[in-house]
Amino acid sequence: MTSITVPKVKKTKAQVSELRQKRRAELWRRIKRNKMIYLMILPGIVYFLIFRYLPMYGLIISFQDYKPYLGITGSDWVGFAHFERLFTSPEFWTIFRNTLMLFGLQIFVYFPIPIIISLMLNEVRHTFFKRGIQTLIYVPHFMSWVVIVSISFVMLTLDGGIVNSLLEVLGLDKINFLMNADWFRPIYILQVIWREAGWGTIVFLAAITAVDPQLYEAAKIDGANRFKQMWHVTLPSIRSVIIVLLILKIGNVLELGFEHVYLLLNASNRNVGEIFDTYVYVAGLQQGQFSYSAAVGFFKGIVGLIMVVVANRLAKAFNEEGIY
Amino acid sequence: MLKSRKMLIGLMLLLLSLLLIACNNESASSDADKKDAEGSEQAGASEGDEEPFEFTIMANLHTPEVPATTTLEEIEKITNTKIEIQWVPDNNYEDRLNTAFATNTLPEAVFLKNQATFIQFRDAIQDGQFWELDSYLDQFENLQKLKENVQDNTRVDGKLYSLYQGRPLSRQGIIYRKDWADNLGLEAPTTTDDFFEMARAFTEDDPDQNGQNDTFGVTDRDDLIYGAFKAAASWFNTPNNWGEADGELLPEFMFDEYLQTMDYFKELHSNGYINQDFPVTSKVDQQELFKNGSAGIYVGSMGDVNSLYTDAVAINPDIELDVHNYVEGPTGEYGIWAIPGYGNMVMFPKSSVETEEDLLKILTFFDQMMTPEVMNYAYWGIEGVHYEVVEGRALPTEDSALMDREVRPYQGIEIGEPETNGRFEGYFEYEPKAKSEDLFIDNESYLIEDPTIPLYSETFTRDGARLQQIITDATYQYILGQIDEDGFQAAIDNWKSQGGQNIIDEFNASN
Incomplete structure (x- = not known):
């Protein structure tokens, strides 16, 4: 507000304050007029202030040698020492690479799948069948990662898991899925798809219902078959939804599911599976290095922010709406 | 239309106010708790030992459920205390311990789980965050009995900060x-x-x-x-x-x-x-x-x-x-x-035990714990209900669910071992x-x-656990045939270069 009230033409103090008052009155008038709407967003604002902004105060400890009993006010300042330690640690690039790899899998492998499923479901004519499928594929979303990972474990273990028993019956060699670094990423992304793909279709299906039926009629008259209708009508119509979701997904770039990855980690796959979230947990909560892990988390947050801004810019460059 | 809008707004307001009330209540009740606690502490101080002394113990829980308070009540009666035990599942004890420490909410008596967590707290101990016990133990007849050589294993810079829980040296x-x-x-x-x-x-x-x-x-x-x-x-x-x-x-x-x-x-x-x-x-x-x-x-x-x-x-x-x-x-x-003779240990943070007087009261409790009378309650439960005495040993009831529910968790607050605290050894029918x-x-x-x-290495305290991971991973990989001897040697070199060499030097220097 204040920055707007500094025009190039010099004004007296009285004028400035008068202008300010006017603006303030205008703002109040608008708020009053739409008070119900403002009231409705209030819980959201309160939520963000309390749970998202207030805790940022704690980031201060990443520049300190934080000792709990001395508190934030009493601990010594160490500047960027913890960041230096992070960037010079030999693990840094491994973790960075692993995080980006899993992120890449999320964007390039997982992200298109709910879209494809939605498009396919949209072509199903039998409503009962369609509803049934939809409900069934939502279910895994409500299972915790512990359950998903445990079920995978039981299926994949060498000591009597069904997948390996099947391979054995077929006369193939057993595969050590759990203790092999090469299998970590495929297992990770398959589990993500298993759990989230169904849930992810909700928004796309909703967007598809909103497509104007006249467009399909026009396309049919022009001789488009079902595939062409999908390609030239459905997909372009939900493009903006796809892009918004993509940007939001990128915003979560480094939220790869701590629980999930942590449960999958073991001695053989740590060099491909350790990501920032698990590193923060081990260093901070298990080994008590609060300041260092705060610094790692801070760094992760900054990377996420940069990604969102870049993605949003890109979206705007292609004349899409973006998220802000 | 208007009506439904009003209802919607009403609903929103109701939700919001419920939320606020909930938040408010929580802080109010915890304030009240605090006041209560403070009040009774003061009362306890002025009226002598008549009022039971209230304090909180944080301990690890090895059973799936928080135990019933049947036996705890017996212990409270004898020791004239009112104890709240914060049970933390053993699996994530480190998390909870570090979180409580980071937020300065450690209770009066804190069990540390094991040697590894004890090492993590070494910094804080050296900074004087926990009560040093050497000068107080003389006053307590039973705590004096704790084994000198095991205590020595828990000393930090030659000073004693904890009471240990004994364990057979090698099982x-x-x-x-x-x-x-x-x-x-x-x-x-x-x-x-x-x-x-x-x-x-x-x-x-x-x-x-x-x-x-x-x-x-x-x-x-x-x-x-x-x-x-x-x-x-x-x-x-x-x-x-x-x-x-x-x-x-x-x-x-x-x-x-x-x-x-x-x-x-x-x-x-x-x-x-x-x-x-x-x-x-x-x-x-x-x-x-x-x-x-x-x-x-x-x-x-x-x-x-x-x-x-x-x-x-x-x-x-x-x-x-x-x-x-x-x-x-x-x-x-x-x-x-062999383990160093203790499995767990209890320490007393200065942040929660504010006065010497309170410390003495807590130590009095643990001193009483170290009598056969109290320790048998903690370890075996109530005679005739949870165990029988056979040939001077305790034979626990066959109802192991009952033991799990009412007795076994309290074994986690034992101090010393049968030799020093005089509790019954177990009698086992199963040969x-x-x-x-x-x-x-x-x-x-x-x-x-x-x-x-008894040695000290700063790097080991800070990075030991992280460095050990390198070796643990390499050991598994070797056993599985994923790396060979050269690969294992590379892991050792990696361990050395990331700080392992410092650990070697520091341990040797303090030897």
Whole structure:
């Protein structure tokens, strides 16, 4: 507000304050007029202030040698020492690479799948069948990662898991899925798809219902078959939804599911599976290095922010709406 | 339209106000608690010992559920205290401990879980965040009885900050299927070769005689220390964590014996004599393989024989188990690694125990705990309900669910050991369990001690746990055949360059 009230033409103090008052009155008038709407967003604002902004105060400890009993006010300042330690640690690039790899899998492998499923479901004519499928594929979303990972474990273990028993019956060699670094990423992304793909279709299906039926009629008259209708009508119509979701997904770039990855980690796959979230947990909560892990988390947050801004810019460059 | 809008707004407001009330109540009630606590503390101070002294203990919980307070009430009555115990599941005790420490909300008496967590708190201890106890213990008749040599193992810079919970120095050994061994004409293994032969025979010679190839030898889990690996390493005479070579202290994994143990496991693994996924097998799954008759050998705490038997006999009534400790390696000598005489310890943060007076009251409680009268309540429960006295020992009730619900968790707040606190030793009707108790004592003649217990290394305190991960991972990878000796050497070099060399230097300098 204040920055707007500094025009190039010099004004007296009285004028400035008068202008300010006017603006303030205008703002109040608008708020009053739409008070119900403002009231409705209030819980959201309160939520963000309390749970998202207030805790940022704690980031201060990443520049300190934080000792709990001395508190934030009493601990010594160490500047960027913890960041230096992070960037010079030999693990840094491994973790960075692993995080980006899993992120890449999320964007390039997982992200298109709910879209494809939605498009396919949209072509199903039998409503009962369609509803049934939809409900069934939502279910895994409500299972915790512990359950998903445990079920995978039981299926994949060498000591009597069904997948390996099947391979054995077929006369193939057993595969050590759990203790092999090469299998970590495929297992990770398959589990993500298993759990989230169904849930992810909700928004796309909703967007598809909103497509104007006249467009399909026009396309049919022009001789488009079902595939062409999908390609030239459905997909372009939900493009903006796809892009918004993509940007939001990128915003979560480094939220790869701590629980999930942590449960999958073991001695053989740590060099491909350790990501920032698990590193923060081990260093901070298990080994008590609060300041260092705060610094790692801070760094992760900054990377996420940069990604969102870049993605949003890109979206705007292609004349899409973006998220802000 | 208007009506529904109003209703919607009303609903929103209702929700919001409920939320606010909820937040408000919580802070109000915790304030009230605090005031109560403060009030009674002051009262306790002014009126002498009439008012029960209130304080909180944080302890680890080894059972799935928080226990009933039946026995705690008895303890409170005798000691004239009012105790709140914050039970934290043992699995995530470190998390909770560190979180409580980070937010300055540690209670008055804090159990630390084990040596590793104790090492983490070394900094804070040196900074004077916990009460030093040396000058107070003289005043307490029973606390004085705590063993000097075990206390020495818990000293920081020569000062005592904790009361320890005693544990037999080494409970490691073998539990095996006696019936299978008898079927195959095998004796308890006394050499590592015998052990290997038993694992082979249990895998290949159909020990359960059902005509099917459905058994294997050793069941192990994702734990190189309390699982089979470290016990087997001791048979090969590997040092316990650190050992001396040419007058210099070096970590165990730089010794040839460690490599021999890894080769031994590699062979067990590649032949299929051990569960193939042991590096990712949980303790529950590991024991399940033993109970359901898939595997015949379990290496770990021999005391587990009781619970293994109870569950296994429900599946197969003909099962017979036995315990054994003595296994000599290629050198012809048996050795077994030892813990420093304590399993857990309790400390008193200055942030919550604010005055000397309060500290003395808490110590008085623990002093009373160390009498047979109170300790038997804590450890065995109420006589006639939870246990009977047989031949001067306690025989717990057969209703193990009742024990789990009302007694067993409180064993976690024991101080000292039967020798010093005078509680009953256990009486075991199940013969192998009784034998395991004897073997704990037998083990004491063959102990391999960790020479770094009284030493200090700053790097080890800060980075030890993280660095150990490198070695743990490499050890598994070697056993699975994913890396060779050069690969393992590379891991050691990596360990050294990331701070391991400093640890070696620092330990040697303080030796």
